[in-house]
Amino acid sequence: MSGRLKLTGQVVALTLVAGLLGLLIWKVVHGSGTTAQPKNFDLERIDGRGKIELASLKGKVVVLNFMASWCVPCGQEAPGIERLWQQYRSKDVVILGVDTADASEDARAFIRKHKLTYPVVRSVGYSLWGPYGLTGVPETRVIDRNGDYAKTQFHGAVSGPDLKAAIDQALRS
């Protein structure tokens, strides 16, 4: 009887360990690791004018600017990004703001305050933070015409000249 109970205990313990291991593997496979290629998304525009899917922009250089209205450096870099948008919007370049970890009302106020005309989509929660390797905001990712990450990426606030150089480089590649 005692031996049988011991065996049952061992089986239960092994099953638990196997289950936890399975969960760990699932988390690693489907989890929040940075992906080699930019993860596709299909997000609502903050101005309510439909959705934008990243995959639909293939063939163009895409600048993803992850931002939030409460973030002070986001406000500092916004005018420079807007100027680049005005300069490059007719040259196969799309600048896309991705508002994240933010209240929608405040995000709309931020866009009005900084007179942003480039499209801004809204990402609720953390689903893009892992795949894009975000550790905070602002962060900027440049994607080339093939849909791959360009050579230069930006962590933290980006200056207009630096982003311009990265866009030019991506356009040439």
Add this chain to the structure above:
Amino acid sequence: MRALASLLAVTALAAVAAPAALASEQHPTLAEIEPEVMCLVCKTTLDQSDSAFANQERTLIRRLIDRGYTKSQIKKKLVAEYGPEILAAPPDNGFNILAWWLPIAGILAGGVALGWLAWRWSRGRRGPPGELPSAPLEPDVEQQLDRELARFDV
């Protein structure tokens, strides 16, 4: 009598606590909500943070309180704005329900295991009265015992 007193005490406690809980649900204060939601950027509950994100979240909560939202409505709105990660405790539905029930199941299983071990231990210590050990003696010990006992034979 004792059971009746306990029942009365529990009922009295419920009578006092229920209106307070209802008031908190209907007319919540910022202080009541802060420990129940997270500051996403700081990874702490809102009451422990003073970051820019936390201040925005507080402003939003105050705005919703002023608009007459209940506590549940405020949490729902926060989830819609920031995602489910904003809640300090996981919601009690779907896969998240495991987070609520696994600890309870663990405590129950631990209790059962402890009870069983205690029962087994107490049975092992307390054999039937007057019963002698059943293990046979070594032959030389048995012979020596016979010799010793023979000295007392009359």
